[in-house]
Amino acid sequence: MVKKFKKFKKFALYLFGFTSIPLIYSSLFINWNNNKQYWYSTNFSNKIDVRESFIKKLNKSSKVENLDNNFELKLLLNPDFLDTDSKKITSFNIDFLEKMKKLDLKYKETKYSQMLPIVWFYFDTENDREFFVKNSLKNSTISRFIVYKNEEKDEQTGHVETLDDNNPLNNNDNFHSLFSKSLNENISIVNFQKQPAKDSENQDKVTSKVGAIEFLDKFDSNFNIYFNENQLNINDLVSNRPKQAEKPYHSTLVSLILGGKAGVDKKSDLYLSIFKTDAEWQKAIEWMATNDVRVINHSYGNKLVDFKDYNENAYLLDFLARKYGVINVFAAGNGADKIDKDEFGKNKSDYNPWIDDRSLSLNSIVVGALDDNSSNSNIPKNEIAPYSNFKTGDQYLQFAKPLLVAPGQIYNVLDDKNQSGQSKKYVSGTSYAAPIVTGLISTLLREIIFVRDDFRVPAIKSLLSVSAISPNHIDLDKKDSGYYEKYGAGTPDFEKMKEAVENTSYIFGNKENEGEVIFTGNRFWVNSNERVKTSLSWNFNAGLLKNNEKSQNTSSWWWFLPAITRNVTSDWLPLEATKKRQGGTFVSDYDLYLQKLNSNGDWVDVARSNSILSNDELIDFKSNESAYYRIYVKNYRSSVFENSEDDRLVVSYLVHNEN
Incomplete structure (x- = not known):
């Protein structure tokens, strides 16, 4: 038996003691x-x-x-x-x-x-x-x-200057067509070009809700014409908006990519929330949750040079993902090529090269950007954009961050037609790659609405991983978890995602089945020279409990008790208490294996992914002969403790005919 941790002391009665507090002068x-x-x-x-x-x-x-x-x-x-x-x-x-x-x-x-x-x-x-x-x-x-x-x-001196809300709309039809053309080129790279026509034919099909949380930039109301009536919902929390040297366009452009008449998920209702302070960010999350938005794009990140570790805000996102199936998609960041170290090895650049802070939430999806010359003609040969962040802190090296890469260049339809030069005609960044993936996810969830909340996030991560087109370059670094350091699983392929849905299984893991094989899949046929990809994903439980521990003190961080408008049957434990009960680790350790049926009728292991600290495992295997294959999952070490919710795991596979 694994040693059980001692129970917390009983929670103290609520005492304010306001009048007895002495004032310090x-x-x-x-x-x-x-x-x-x-x-x-x-x-x-x-x-x-x-x-x-x-x-x-x-x-x-x-x-x-x-x-x-x-x-x-x-x-x-x-x-x-x-x-x-x-x-x-x-x-x-x-x-x-x-x-x-x-x-x-x-x-x-x-x-x-x-x-x-x-x-x-x-x-x-x-x-x-x-x-x-x-x-x-x-x-x-x-x-x-x-x-x-x-x-x-x-x-600083002077008063706060607010942004001009009367920027004239650039009505040059050619500019709008250039935006649509560049976005269509991008969605062709992720094999999404068939879906818009399909959605147009199915007008009665259910719509989805998709969210975007944006920092500071106001949505340009002139671009409401890109959305149908009641399709755009804006929660702008910023007051006393500071004046910027350049005309802001980020919030608007991300929204146009994500949804609306020209965006990726044209059948979605878009919920856009804009923040400037910590309180406003928290309010943005609450607004999304109370409006039942379950897929949220985050095209912002830490701009500070130094690495910012996992914190309580990242933990909140993990809890929302685990309990309610909220899928958070983050842009990786744009500072990888701007590291400038001084003689002491310290980065003196003004750009952050890290995947850090909120994007370290273990249940989130991080998206990198492909180079601007990327096309759909030979997707495995598309290269990563040099600016796309991929570095994490040492204890997060095996996590699948980034999980994917997607096209990051888009025509800036908000460009001022009177502006000289081409400086803003096309813009590039992971901010514009992330909403493409977010749109793919929200569209797919309309196709597979049966996925229950507690399995939704690992299901999407696994499907994205097995369906992605792997990069084909020499000297690529690959993590023990099977993901490429810079590319993750590769470039998403929407049509292959839909295929992989049929090859998906849902598993429970706990302390009782530690050390055992907890899943063995059915056999499937793979031809010689075909590639089989299989992925296993599971949630960081984020302190989710089976039964409320209402008489116990859950320490100073227990306050994260999200109250989305549903009946809540499980409580939350704080980060440090969770890690203590889980043996000092974030997640359980599950291993993924691929087997082949040999000529003697025996199943033999041909590939495995068995990283120690990751909640995503990926196998990318090219068959050298036609044969039957199968996958199995082993619970190597469980971090599930007494009264903890069981781990939810999703495993899927797909056979690719890639060159």
Whole structure:
């Protein structure tokens, strides 16, 4: 028997203790000295977590004139219940804010979550924020203070300038046709060109919902004509939008690629949410969830040079994926070719070369970009774009990040026709590759709507992997998990994805079947020189429990209890508690094997994928003789603990006639 971990202590009663908190005055009132030593630079409390502001973290600051985040402060609260009911959580948050009003603490604005015990405060000055934090440290209701830096604020003068919402639409029909032409070229590379005609013939077929979460850029309302009535739903959360040096187009262009009359999934209802701060990002996620959006595109990323590790926001995305089957698709990032190391080996470039931060969520899909010259004539020979990120932190090296690569160049229909030169006629980036894959997924889910929530994410990852066209280049690095370092499984192929649906199996894994073969598939025929790809994917459980542990303290991070409007039968454990119970690892270790039936009638192993730390395994095998093959799965080591939900695994295969 595997040693069971001790139960947590019983949860303490809910005590605010507001009136007994002493206020700290003058000696702690100084924010920084002449050398810009901010008050939070000294680690005087383990309840304080200091982070870069979202607007600096997600944007190249040289193009933004105002970086003010109003001294954003995020509080993770500690209620006396483990309940995911949204009304109860909302009431708790509002009650907390009402009690805070009675204290002699100065702030300008508050926001609260309707899903999680979390609130945000905003301030006029750094002094006000410092005073608030230092006089609230003894408040037992507050589990953690997350301070978002606002150090550019004191260097700026003047008022916030907002963007002009009256940019004239470029009505040159040729520009619109060039956009459609470039997108059609891209979807031909992923073998999607038959689907639009099929969707046009089936007008009565159910529509899908697809989401896009975008940073800062406002959607250009002139492009509403690209969407049918009620097909576009916009939740723009940004107030006091800073003025940018260039005309923004990112949110609009991503939306046009993803859905609408000219986009990939033309039958989708598009939900677009735009954010600038942490609170707005959280609200964007909540808005998607409450609108039952289950496929979300994230074409933004960390712009800071240093690697940003897995955090509570990534963990939230993993929980949503595991519990509700929310598929999050991330752009890999565009800094791989811009690393410029100094004499000490430190990257002095202004670009981030990493797949990190939220895109490290283990249940998400990361998409890289193909080079601009890519075509559909010889897909295996298409090369990765030099800018497409592929590096991760050391402990994530075996994870399938990126999972895929897709075309990343698109004609910019928002280009100003009066602008000289060709600088913005075509734009390239992983931001424009990701929505192509997101559109493929949302379309496929209309074809296979029977996939249940808890199997949806691994099913899609496995289908994408086995159907992808593998790259054909020399000296490619491949991970132990079977995925290429830069290409992942390769280039997606939509028609092959549909074929692979018929070869898909669903499996449960747990501690009881550790060390055993938990699945053996039926045999299938493979001709000589054909390629068979098989993939196994499973979820990171993200602390999902079979039964609520309502009498136990789940520590400071337990507050992630998403309350999507359904009956919730399982609770959530925090990241550190989850890893402790799972033996210090994120995921279980399952191994994938391919066998061939030899001339003696015996099944022999011919290939396997058995990485130690990954939740995706891929075998890409070329047959040298015609024979029967089969796959099997072994539970090498289970991270499932007592009261943990069983692992959900999906295995699929597809025979390719590739050259």
